[in-house]
Amino acid sequence: MRTNQKQAIINRALFTQRSFDSSRISVLSTLIHRFEEAGDYEVFISRTNRTPARFVVTVVEGDAPYQHNLDLSTLENPKERDCCREDADLRLHTGGVLGFYNSQGVSTFQVRIVRLGSKEKQVLFNHAEQIPAGDFFTVTPLRPGIYRVSDTLNKAEMALKVMMPPSPEQGKAEKATKVKGERPPSTYRPDQPLLVSVGKKGFDRREASLFSGQTLVFQVQSAARLRVELEKEDEAVTSPPKKRPDKPARTKKQS
Amino acid sequence: MPFTDRSDLFGAVHEDGINRLVRHIMRQRPSLFNYATPFFHNNAELFCVKFEVDDKVLKAKNPLFTEQEPLPILGAPVPIGLNFCLQLTDAQLDFHPGNVFGLPPELGRLADQRFALRLKGCMGIDCPPKELIDELLPLIERYLVAQQQLAIGETKERVPGISTHYTPPSSAFDNRERERPRTVALPTRSLICFCLELYAVGHFEWGTVPGSQQIWLKTRLDGLEIVDIEPKDMESAIECYLTTVLKLGILPRLIIPLEKMVLDISKEFQEMGLTLGRTVTLQPSAVPADVPNNPAVEEDQIKAFLKLTVTGGA
Amino acid sequence: MADLTVAVSESAFQRLFVVLRDSIRWEAQDMTNFGPFTAGYHVKGHLEGGSVDFRADNSVLIDELDVRWDKFEFTLGLDIPEICVGGGCINMPWPIPDICLPRWCVFSANPDISISPDLAAFVAQELSVAGRPVVRYYDASIPPPVIDPCGFLRDILVDNSIIDPFPDHNQWHIHLNPDFIDLDLFDFADIVGNLIENALTAAVTALLPGGWVRDLILAIIGGIADFIRWLLDIPDEIDEWLSDLFNISFGLGDLLIQLIGEFFGACVPLIRVDDPLEVLGKEISTSVLLSGSPVELVAVTVPVRSLSVYVDNVEMVVQADIGG
Numbered sequence: 069m070r071t072n073q074k075q076a077i078i079n080r081a082l083f084t085q086r087s088f089d090s091s092r093i094s095v096l097s098t099l100i101h102r103f104e105e106a107g108d109y110e111v112f113i114s115r116t117n118r119t120p121a122r123f124v125v126t127v128v129e130g131d132a133p134y135q136h137n138l139d140l141s142t143l144e145n146p147k148e149r150d151c152c153r154e155d156a157d158l159r160l161h162t163g164g165v166l167g168f169y170n171s172q173g174v175s176t177f178q179v180r181i182v183r184l185g186s187k188e189k190q191v192l193f194n195h196a197e198q199i200p201a202g203d204f205f206t207v208t209p210l211r212p213g214i215y216r217v218s219d220t221l222n223k224a225e226m227a228l229k230v231m232m233p234p235s236p237e238q239g240k241a242e243k244a245t246k247v248k249g250e251r252p253p254s255t256y257r258p259d260q261p262l263l264v265s266v267g268k269k270g271f272d273r274r275e276a277s278l279f280s281g282q283t284l285v286f287q288v289q290s291a292a293r294l295r296v297e298l299e300k301e302d303e304a305v306t307s308p309p310k311k312r313p314d315k316p317a318r319t320k321k322q323s
Numbered sequence: 324m325p326f327t328d329r330s331d332l333f334g335a336v337h338e339d340g341i342n343r344l345v346r347h348i349m350r351q352r353p354s355l356f357n358y359a360t361p362f363f364h365n366n367a368e369l370f371c372v373k374f375e376v377d378d379k380v381l382k383a384k385n386p387l388f389t390e391q392e393p394l395p396i397l398g399a400p401v402p403i404g405l406n407f408c409l410q411l412t413d414a415q416l417d418f419h420p421g422n423v424f425g426l427p428p429e430l431g432r433l434a435d436q437r438f439a440l441r442l443k444g445c446m447g448i449d450c451p452p453k454e455l456i457d458e459l460l461p462l463i464e465r466y467l468v469a470q471q472q473l474a475i476g477e478t479k480e481r482v483p484g485i486s487t488h489y490t491p492p493s494s495a496f497d498n499r500e501r502e503r504p505r506t507v508a509l510p511t512r513s514l515i516c517f518c519l520e521l522y523a524v525g526h527f528e529w530g531t532v533p534g535s536q537q538i539w540l541k542t543r544l545d546g547l548e549i550v551d552i553e554p555k556d557m558e559s560a561i562e563c564y565l566t567t568v569l570k571l572g573i574l575p576r577l578i579i580p581l582e583k584m585v586l587d588i589s590k591e592f593q594e595m596g597l598t599l600g601r602t603v604t605l606q607p608s609a610v611p612a613d614v615p616n617n618p619a620v621e622e623d624q625i626k627a628f629l630k631l632t633v634t635g636g637a
Numbered sequence: 638m639a640d641l642t643v644a645v646s647e648s649a650f651q652r653l654f655v656v657l658r659d660s661i662r663w664e665a666q667d668m669t670n671f672g673p674f675t676a677g678y679h680v681k682g683h684l685e686g687g688s689v690d691f692r693a694d695n696s697v698l699i700d701e702l703d704v705r706w707d708k709f710e711f712t713l714g715l716d717i718p719e720i721c722v723g724g725g726c727i728n729m730p731w732p733i734p735d736i737c738l739p740r741w742c743v744f745s746a747n748p749d750i751s752i753s754p755d756l757a758a759f760v761a762q763e764l765s766v767a768g769r770p771v772v773r774y775y776d777a778s779i780p781p782p783v784i785d786p787c788g789f790l791r792d793i794l795v796d797n798s799i800i801d802p803f804p805d806h807n808q809w810h811i812h813l814n815p816d817f818i819d820l821d822l823f824d825f826a827d828i829v830g831n832l833i834e835n836a837l838t839a840a841v842t843a844l845l846p847g848g849w850v851r852d853l854i855l856a857i858i859g860g861i862a863d864f865i866r867w868l869l870d871i872p873d874e875i876d877e878w879l880s881d882l883f884n885i886s887f888g889l890g891d892l893l894i895q896l897i898g899e900f901f902g903a904c905v906p907l908i909r910v911d912d913p914l915e916v917l918g919k920e921i922s923t924s925v926l927l928s929g930s931p932v933e934l935v936a937v938t939v940p941v942r943s944l945s946v947y948v949d950n951v952e953m954v955v956q957a958d959i960g961g
Contacts, residue, residue: 077745082722083850096723098739134734169739206738208723210853232849233856256856259725261738280853281722283738305849326642327952331649333642340640343959344916344939351937352917354925361927383935390927505927588653599660603653623638631649633656 081174086301088207090286090294091196092176093140098169099179100204101193103127106162108184109192113140113168115177124184125158125166132159137167140177165204198291205294206261208283213301217271221293224270228296232305233279261285266292330608330628338418338623345414350377357388359408360508371447371516372412393508394448400467404506405449408514413443418620430524430546436620437545442521447514455509520550521565527618529610532578540579540607540618544569581607588631602635639943639956646952647691654689658702673868674715676882681708687764693950695769696816702764704820709757711879713833715868716749717841720857743854750840752833759829762821768813770946770953774912775808804911809944811908811955823883830876837865910957913938 081095088097103109106127114120121143126132136158160166168179179195198221199205209215215228233256258281265272267289278284286294301307326333349356353376363370367387376387393404417423417440421433424441433439462485469484471477524545529538547566552558588603608614608628619626661684668677687702721740729735841864845851858864871878917937925932940960947954 078846079741079743079745082741082743083846096741100736135736137737137739139739163733165736167736167739171739171741172745204727204736206723208741210722212849232852235852235856257725258722258857259738259740261725261727263727279856281857283723283725285727285738287727305852325646325949325951326644326954327646327649331646331652333644333646333952335642337638337640337642340959343640343961346961347939347959348917348937352934354922354934379935383933385934386925386932389925392927599656601656601659603656624642631652633652 079172081172082210084174085209086211086298088209088294088296089176090199090205090292092178093168093170093195094174094176095170095172096208096210098137098167098204098206099195099199100165100167100206101179101181101200102163102165102202103160104163104202110182110184111166112180112182113143113177114180115140115175120180123158125160125181127160127162127164129162132161132164134161134164135167136160136164137169139171140168141170141172141175198293199288201267201288201290203288205286205288205292206283207286207296208281209278209296209298210280211298211301212280212305213298216295216297216299217276218295218297219266219270219292220295221291222266222268222270224266226264226271226273227275228284229275229277230280230302231277232302233281258282263287265289266294329614331631332605332629333626334629335624335626338416338423338625341416341625342423345416349414350375351380353380353387354385354389356411356414357408358391358410359388360393360404360406361390362393362406362508362511363388363408366511369447369511369514370408370410371445371514371518372410374410374412393506395506396509400463400470400472402506404508405451406508406511406514407446407448410445410447411442412445412518413441415441417441418623418625420623422623426524427522427548427550429548430522433524436616437524437526438620438625440523440525442523443518444521445516445518447516449509449511450513450515451509452512459509519552521547522550523547523569526620527616529617535580537581539581540584542574542577544574586629601633604632604634605629606632639945640958642954642956644952644954647689647950650691650953651689654687654699658684658687662707668712673870674713676714677712678883679708679710679712680706682706684764691948691950691953695948696767697770697813697948697953698765698767700765702766704762704764706757706760708755709760710753710755711833712751712753713837714749714751715837715865716747717744717844718747718868720744720854722857743857744844748844750837750844752836752840754832754836756825756829756832759826759832760823762823763819764821765817765819766815767817768815770948771812771814772944772946773810773812775803775810775909777803777805777807807912809910809912809941809957811910811944811946823880825876825879825883827874827876829879830874833875833879834865841865908955910941910944911938912941913960914941 181193261283586605666679721742724740
């Protein structure tokens with residue numbers, strides 16, 4: 069019997085990410101900024117030791133999409149960009165959002181948005197300092213364990229428990245009800261985010277639980293600076309005890 | 324009783340089929356059965372027996388007969404001859420029991436495993452009319468005298484020669500070794516025709532040939548009879564001559580070795596693109612081990628019995 | 638009594654059948670794209686066993702011929718779709734549209750896997766054919782029908798030098814008209830389903846790094862077995878799916894039956910006899926004319942009439958008459 073497979077590179081950065089900081093966009097985190105007013109805005113994306121990428125966003129009342137998600141890892145390569153051709157603005161509807169994320173690699177990014185049109189450029193938003201009210205910050209932790217979530221601006225904390233999803237054998241009890249051709253129903257779906265509010269009074273709860281791969285969304289109600297750090301890894305999962313090799317019997321030294 | 328109760332493969336031809344086949348061959352290959360001088364190309368109506376010819380023979384402009392030199396007029400000083408034709412008009416086979424034709428009493432009844440052959444041959448020879456002979460005779464005499472070719476020897480008188488279309492050119496005599504002068508046939512107006520019937524009886528047998536390791540199928544002549552020749556002694560002499568010619572001259576050439584009767588079936592399949600992986604042959608069943616006679620001449624048929632042998636392979 | 642009679646005994650036919658059977662081997666391969674997956678086969682086979690029986694009802698039965706596969710390689714190629722975390726949307730109060738979240742995918746490109754298990758040891762079929770000899774007269778002067786289903790098959794067989802083309806003169810044709818052709822459908826046992834599932838599982842597992850990452854990915858895709866079934870859109874039993882693939886989608890069984898049926902039936906005669914039959918070939922003779930000039934003598938042919946064939950318990954007999 070022969071098996072062969074196409075070389076597909078695994079996205080290792082996903083599995084090594086242990087902490088998230090709302091001032092830096094890394095893999096598994098997203099910054100979502102809302103544009104409340106119509107106008108032209110210049111967006112600067114900076115990356116350590118690299119020239120920032122820039123593009124213009126035009127926010128209008130009329131016919132324009134409500135959301136764009138931008139993969140920051142593609143911005144430097146014009147061919148890979150999913151947005152922002154040199155000659156075209158990004159158009160967004162008033163009240164729409166831009167989502168900034170990084171699909172791969174270990175780089176981190178920062179976003180700065182300046183409003184165009186006034187006599188002097190107004191820095192509307194400097195991601196490195198804080199996330200303004202009305203925006204969102206998301207994390208999708210994979211490593212199971214207990215995470216400490218903190219808002220350094222509002223001096224608030226909460227706990228996040230990330231668990232391994234149930235194994236497929238545990239879902240087999242539902243096999244009987246499966247219809248041919250349908251994806252087998254499972255108790256686990258990565259695309260079911262959990263929404264948590266954070267404001268002057270802190271987080272709306274003391275703790276939250278997620279399955280690995282699901283997303284925690286922070287809805288920022290007043291400016292915040294968020295950090296999520298893995299405090300206690302579930303080593304039973306990530307580092308199962310290794311079986312000790314049998315040691316040969318020692319001969320006693322004659323003194 | 325099944326055809327193959329004593330063999331793997333059985334083949335038979337009925338005498339009616341053979342005789343129909345012979346008639347077809349006679350119509351489509353007339354030159355095998357008719358022999359005549361070239362004169363008959365433009366005078367086919369003078370043949371002793373009218374014969375049918377297939378349309379395709381006429382379309383292909385095949386000759387209707389095999390050309391022969393005219394019958395030489397022996398002793399004539401110039402090569403002159405007579406037109407003639409020889410035709411085999413009937414050829415029939417009869418397998419035991421005989422019921423296609425009756426045998427002359429001299430040959431008796433057709434015995435077991437015997438076949439009979441009946442041939443009718445007609446010959447027509449030109450008979451020059453008296454007028455032609457009278458016309459030619461003085462020319463012949465003059466030629467003989469001029470050439471001093473009389474039986475009595477030379478004469479004192481020298482008579483000048485003449486040339487006719489019967490006279491070969493003198494150069495032909497110098498080059499006698501290279502080319503014989505063609506015989507010129509005398510003009511023909513009618514033929515004298517006569518026909519004879521010949522009957523023969525024969526059988527097949529397997530036998531050996533000194534020096535050979537295998538067995539051979541041989542055709543043997545049991546008897547031969549020409550009907551109605553007088554005097555009887557002449558009939559007997561001719562019959563004896565023909566019998567001797569057949570027994571010592573023609574039939575020995577027709578013996579067939581067993582190896583020629585073995586059909587290599589695996590080779591046939593190979594030519595069709597299928598390799599059998601084993602050797603498969605068809606060969607005659609053995610006499611008398613497998614069958615009493617092979618071929619068998621009985622029930623108005625000639626029958627062949629074959630066995631299939633598979634050798635080699637896994 | 639017929640002018641010509643040829644008979645073959647059942648026993649001779651049986652011996653020849655064994656030799657023919659042992660010499661028949663075939664090989665076939667094909668690959669089809671079904672969209673989410675590609676599937677193909679590479680098969681080699683031969684025949685074993687079986688018996689030939691001449692029957693009193695004028696039929697020949699070839700019974701219980703085993704179709705054995707020397708190679709029955711089944712190739713299945715799957716394109717593994719994206720395996721991603723994250724995603725989903727944040728429900729926003731009306732009239733604000735929902736905000737949809739990005740996903741992070743485990744592989745940089747969609748990997749694909751391919752397996753090629755050899756199922757020869759698990760596949761076996763039996764073939765039985767019964768047919769009657771039938772004589773038909775081929776008249777070369779009549780044009781072929783407008784719709785000629787046989788013509789297409791014959792053209793293929795002629796193009797591949799399997800049979801000679803039909804000639805421009807008349808012939809008698811002897812066909813073996815099948816009464817029935819019974820070929821077992823492909824019926825794969827449970828063990829085959831397990832074999833394939835194990836092979837696919839191994840192939841998918843080989844893609845994944847070890848440890849908790851694998852467990853996570855397996856959880857995302859819902860378990861390999863179900864994942865595979867979902868990809869292939871098949872019910873629980875892989876072996877049933879495989880049988881349908883070979884019997885219906887590939888139509889391998891139908892192809893064999895069709896080939897056998899049409900080969901022996903109306904389209905391709907087993908034996909052909911020219912009419913008229915040539916008994917003496919064309920000949921160039923230099924002895925017909927005194928001058929010795931060569932003459933091409935026409936071939937001698939005889940008309941064949943009333944060709945018939947029948948089978949009884951012990952032999953097959955072909956008879957014919959020579960026309961006048």
